[in-house]
Amino acid sequence: MCGIVSIVRPAGLRDAERGSLLTAMRDALAHRGPDDATAEIVDGWAALAFRRLSIIDLEGARQPLHGETDDVLCVFNGEIYNFQDLRARLEALGHRFTTRGDGEVITHGYEQWGDAILDRLEGMFSFVLVDRRRARILAARDRAGIKPLFWTEIPGGLLLASELKALLLHPEVRRVASGPGLDLGLVRMHVPWPLTAFDGVYRLPPGAALSFDRASAAPLVRRFAPIAPAAPQRAPSVPPPALDASASSAPPDLLDRAEHEVHRAVARQMVADVPVGAFLSGGIDSTLLVTLMRRLSGEPLHTFSIGVDRADDDESEVARDTASRLGTIHHELRLDTLAFEDLAELPALYDEPFAETSALGVRALSRAAREHVKVVLTGDGGDEVFGGYDTYRMVAASALARRALPRSLADRLGKAALTALGRGAPDEHTRRALRLAALVGMDAPAAHRSLLSTLAWCEGAPALAATERLSELVAARAAGPLAAGAHAAPGARSPLSATLTEALRAALVADRLERLPGAMLTKVDIASMSASIEVRVPLLDDALVRFADALPVSALVSPGRGKLLTRRLLERLLPGGPAWHKKRGFALPIDAWIRSAHAPLEALFHAHRRVLRDLTRVDATAALDDLLRGSPRYSAPTAGMRLLWLATVALWSDRHRVTQRSDSADLDALVV
Structure with missing residues (x-):
């Protein structure tokens, strides 16, 4: 795990870009790579810089990595988990390797297969490669979006980096807010790819590559991995979904296959020349990983968890019991309160507004882990791959209800529920019931778009127009066969199994596509790397994801229970x-915190009232007043989170001196 920077200027790098500026941009990422720092100028027009966190081949594997000759160079962040297999194939073809590291397969693989190397790489990665013979740049990001890569055009050139803070040091990067980025952030509480909070600065999408030819001097972004899984061709026989599937069982052969695939993913992600530990939350995913890690390793295993005082959210006792049963060396932190001063750390960490407060917990846990290990495995991605969120059960239940009700009645019910949601629900139970009723009135693609949006708080604001447009674009690219049943003749009905499959696949794709890389994986990468810790996510292993995608959704989710397969495997x-x-998630009680300690937030909003209106078109002071008065419109759990988002916008605008907004981003052109 490392930090990478590249400056590309076809007419020739400027003096500072060869020296002091390149060094400053590289060293802004020192936390990502405290063990080594290098840089190389390629033929006067491209610069590659690198900060290293040594994990494999500690003394060798210095970057930039070279191929068989000096014609191909690469800086690389992450891990290639199938590097041993790729290396063996390339050696059989005559390639000679000079390191024991995993990244060298990128340069040799590019020499052998060209851009098709992207189809062969399995792991978490982002890289920038220079092909000297063809005067060409190739950059790429892994399929799941685990490792970030940001890029922007400058006059006569291109910049790429692992974090925004490196790009922002270049004097030609404009500090102007992206209007669509902030609008979408107000709904999602993070800025989704391909946008960032800065106009003209972009995230490379998951599973995408950027190519740049010196002659044309124009970046081209294309997707090398499919945006949605293919429909299963031949799936194992699985019992049909029941309202509560906890008592039913999966076929033994399916459990055997699942155990093999998860075991394989954990084994190849434990490969390291440094100590490896795990974050153990007490939930299903992390417990499954730690159970297999103990079977695979004869070394002492360090596990780390966070405890909170609220009984409804605290899984620390379960984690403690699991650690005791498995014989791990367990470390427990307590993190219960959110101080106003903590908010300023979020835009400092992420360099843009970001309202996932659990990032502070990940950072605290990473700092504790760094005293004992350099690598940790986590259960992130398990919910999105194996169907763990309550939303999926709601989609399953709504699909059954939509199938049972006359079409006209389902449509009327859905519209009435949407209207009621717009007015605001008095409590969480009512909101969930209305959300379920709203989903009953939607076909699968519409439910997909609803899941990408959020039905609360900012109806009528520009944010909804932006999020709906992005949702439509993503749905159009992702749905494909998922939309097959959406245009049937009026009154026509597809089989119940097809209805359920379509709805649940759409829900799983929606989360894997945007929120997982945009919020969850971004949160973990930046927060953990701030403590110089490499986090690996075995449940997003490429082979394991392919296995899960080939299963019928009834093996994963029922209307009464989610994550069926991994539950049975852990059992x-x-x-x-x-x-x-x-399922219990770690979350700080944001609404309660705002009500009890609203004075500094009120002062922040008052001082930034004009800039917040200019940047977000929202009156944050009025919104805070409504929440404090208990207005039903602001009763949704996400209302407090959106106020928190606005607070991070204000703090971010101060930190980066951003006062202007641009609406120039063309979503139609940017979503690939």
Whole structure:
């Protein structure tokens, strides 16, 4: 895990870009790579710079990496988990390697297969490669979007980096807010790819590559990995979904295959020349990983968890019991309160507004882990791959209801529920019931768009127009066969199994496509790397994801229970463990915190009232007043989070001196 920077200027790099500026941009990422720092100028027009966190081949594998000759050079961030297989193939073809590291397969693979190397790489990665013979740049990001890569055009050139803070040091990067980025952030509470909070600065999408030819001097972004999984061709026989599937069982052969695939993913992600630990939350995913890690390793295993005082959210006792059963060296932190001063750390970490407060917990946990290990495995991605969120159960239940009700009645019910949601629900139970009723009135693609949006708080604001447009674009590219049943003749009905499959696949794709890389993986990468810790996510292993995508959704989710397969697998591997526990997530009580400590937030909004209106078109002071008065319109759990988002916008605008907004971003052109 490392930090990478590249400056590309076809007419020739300027003096500072060869020296002091390049060094400053590289060293802005020192936290990502405290072990080594290098840079290389390629033929006077491209610069590659690198900060290293040494994980494999500690003394070798210095970057930039070279191929068989000096014609191909690369800086690389992440891990290639199938590097041993690729290396063996390339050696059989005559390639000679000079390191034991994993990244060298990128340069040799490019020499052998060209851009098709992207189809062969499995892992978490972002890289920038220079092909000297063709005077060409190739940059890429892994399929799941685990490792970030940001880029922007400057007059006569191109910049790329692992974090925004490196790009922002270049004097030609404009500090103007992206209007669509902030509008979308107000709904999502993070800025989704391909945008950032800065106009003209972009995230490379997951599974995408950027190419740049010196002659044409124009970047071209294309997708090398499909945006949605192919429909299963031949799937194992799985019992049909029941309202509560906890008592039913999966076929033994399916559990055997699942165990093999998860075991393989964990084994190849434990490869390192430094100590490896795990974040153990007490939930299903992290418990499953730690159970297999103990089987695979004869070394002492360090596990790390966070405890909170609120009984409804605290899984620390479960984590403690699991650690005791498995014999790990367990470390527990307590993190219960959110101080106003903590908010300023979010835009400082992420260099843009970001309202995932659990990032502060990830950073604290990473700092504690760094005292014992350099690599940790986490269960992130398990919910999106194996169907763990309550939303999926709601989609399953709504699909059954939509199938049972006359079409006209389902449509009227959905419209009435949407209207009621727009007025605001008095409590969480009512909101969930209305959301379920709204989903009953939607076909699968519409439900997909609804899941990408958020039905609360900012109806009528520009944010909804932006998020709806992005949702339509993503749905158009992602749905494909998912939309097959959407245009049937009036009154026509597809089989119940097809209805359920279509709805659940759309829900799983929606989360894997945007929120997972945009919020969850971004949160973990930046927060953990701020403590110089490499986080690996075995449940997003490429081979494991392909296995899960080939399963019928009834193996994953029922209207009464989610994550069926991994629950049953954990029950097999750790009887009496938390396999059938209710899902609980770590979240700070934002609304309660705002009500009890609103004075500094009120002062912040008052001082930034004009700039917030200019940047977001929202009156944050009025919104805070409504929440404090208990207005039903602001009763949704996300209302407090959106106020928190606005607070991070204000703090971000101060930190980066951003006072102007541009609406020039063309979503139609940017979504690939």
